[in-house]
Amino acid sequence: MVFDTDHAFGSVPLGAERPRRPYRGENPAMARRENNSKDSGVRGQQGVELAGSEAPQELLRELVAHLRQNRTQLREEWVARISETRLLTAMTKEEIFAEATSVYDSYVEALETETFEALQAYARNLSERIIPRGVETHEVVGIVLLLRDVLARSLFAKYQTDFKKLNRILDAYEPAANRIANTVAVGFVQERERVIRQQQEAIRELSTPVLQVRERLLILPIIGVIDPQRARQLTEQLLRGIRTNRAKVVVIDITGVAAMDVTVANHLVQTVEASRLLGATVIVTGLSPEIAQTLVTIGVDLGKMNTVGDLQGGIEQAERLLGYKVVTLAESR
Amino acid sequence: MEVPILKQGEVLIATFQAALSDADLNQLRSGLVRQVVKFRSRAVIVDVTAMDVMDSFASRTLREIAHMIRLRGAETVIVGIQPEVAFAMVQLGLTLEGVATALDLEEGLAYLTQKFKNIN
Numbered sequence: 001m002v003f004d005t006d007h008a009f010g011s012v013p014l015g016a017e018r019p020r021r022p023y024r025g026e027n028p029a030m031a032r033r034e035n036n037s038k039d040s041g042v043r044g045q046q047g048v049e050l051a052g053s054e055a056p057q058e059l060l061r062e063l064v065a066h067l068r069q070n071r072t073q074l075r076e077e078w079v080a081r082i083s084e085t086r087l088l089t090a091m092t093k094e095e096i097f098a099e100a101t102s103v104y105d106s107y108v109e110a111l112e113t114e115t116f117e118a119l120q121a122y123a124r125n126l127s128e129r130i131i132p133r134g135v136e137t138h139e140v141v142g143i144v145l146l147l148r149d150v151l152a153r154s155l156f157a158k159y160q161t162d163f164k165k166l167n168r169i170l171d172a173y174e175p176a177a178n179r180i181a182n183t184v185a186v187g188f189v190q191e192r193e194r195v196i197r198q199q200q201e202a203i204r205e206l207s208t209p210v211l212q213v214r215e216r217l218l219i220l221p222i223i224g225v226i227d228p229q230r231a232r233q234l235t236e237q238l239l240r241g242i243r244t245n246r247a248k249v250v251v252i253d254i255t256g257v258a259a260m261d262v263t264v265a266n267h268l269v270q271t272v273e274a275s276r277l278l279g280a281t282v283i284v285t286g287l288s289p290e291i292a293q294t295l296v297t298i299g300v301d302l303g304k305m306n307t308v309g310d311l312q313g314g315i316e317q318a319e320r321l322l323g324y325k326v327v328t329l330a331e332s333r
Numbered sequence: 334m335e336v337p338i339l340k341q342g343e344v345l346i347a348t349f350q351a352a353l354s355d356a357d358l359n360q361l362r363s364g365l366v367r368q369v370v371k372f373r374s375r376a377v378i379v380d381v382t383a384m385d386v387m388d389s390f391a392s393r394t395l396r397e398i399a400h401m402i403r404l405r406g407a408e409t410v411i412v413g414i415q416p417e418v419a420f421a422m423v424q425l426g427l428t429l430e431g432v433a434t435a436l437d438l439e440e441g442l443a444y445l446t447q448k449f450k451n452i453n
Binding site: 235236239240242243246248270271273274275276277278279280 | 411412414416417419420422423424428429434435436440441444
């Protein structure tokens with residue numbers, strides 16, 4: 001799944017947020033409109049208002065400067081909050097501090113440049129490192145939100161005397177901070193999903209080994225549930241295996257398969273036929289009574305299938321087909 | 334593009350090329366059916382290694398060749414079907430029943446040698 005970081009949680013580009021946040025009639029834009037309609041003579045006041053509402057970029061710059069200045073203190077506060085809330089328990093205190101430092105710096109940088117690529121890359125890299133150590137999604141989201149809160153608190157403290165200024169600073173800060181939180185969380189989840197996909201792929205490949213037991217004889221032990229996707233993959237691997245190993249006989253052992261539905265049964269028959277087109281004979285072994293019952297009930301055409309009771313019998317039959325004869329040393333003397 | 338038909342002892346060998354038109358296929362079919370008796374061949378090997386995709390016409394022609402050759406008193410072995418092609422053919426229901434198949438030309442010749450030996 002692909003997340004669009006811009007829209008996943010409805011965040012809005014920087015600056016667009018401002019007019020949407022009327023704050024108990026204190027919004028300068030609203031005040032300005034009142035001035036214009038009611039009393040256009042008070043030019044001076046309007047001028048003050050305009051001067052007060054700096055561009056969001058300027059506010060951000062001020063904000064970044066503040067965060068740079070108080071880097072050490074804020075970072076420590078953040079780390080303290082992290083250990084207080086018992087997040088990232090899988091990591092040592094030193095590690096948390098080191099990561100916190102780089103996250104803090106990337107965070108401030110993202111605020112400053114308003115570009116999130118570097119942060120995204122860092123989040124991916126961080127996720128790659130911490131996922132194998134068992135860090136959970138809620139922890140990552142938690143620490144980013146903690147940082148957001150810590151920084152917001154410091155802004156409250158700094159601008160507590162100038163409420164309007166605080167308001168504007170927060171207007172600039174919040175969308176950016178939310179977007180950063182969003183980016184990091186999405187990056188983490190994406191990395192996790194990538195790992196899961198990779199593991200699924202690995203499990204799938206492990207689950208269908210095509211093994212050569214003798215020259216020109218392959219066995220394909222199937223264990224577990226066969227879904228259509230796995231059946232398809234199994235066929236692909238088998239046909240490729242026949243070609244690369246130049247196999248004449250293949251034994252498919254389904255002792256480990258508990259049940260089979262009509263789709264998979266038909267697929268099995270098709271696999272047998274396709275193998276024949278490559279010049280290989282297929283012997284199916286280990287059909288359980290339940291599967292035998294199912295196949296007979298659903299009326300799968302088994303005429304072309306060569307079946308033997310167990311794997312040993314299958315291999316013996318395959319050896320006969322290939323012209324091998326197994327004799328004990330005593331017999332051969 | 335005409336498909337050359339090679340005579341190797343008692344066997345005729347024809348190799349499919351990748352881009353054969355329907356007319357070429359028909360020509361190959363009639364050529365094989367004619368020559369198999371002319372050369373008193375006991376078997377025909379059709380090598381389809383070069384075909385990455387096989388449409389229904391090509392596979393139907395293969396089957397027709399096999400059945401016609403049998404009526405002319407010889408056996409057909411289809412060799413070199415690619416794994417993907419094999420599965421696609423099976424899914425289309427083109428299983429070439431009653432026609433011998435082998436992995437490649439070498440296997441096909443070995444199969445026939447063995448078979449001739451058993452008969453003699």
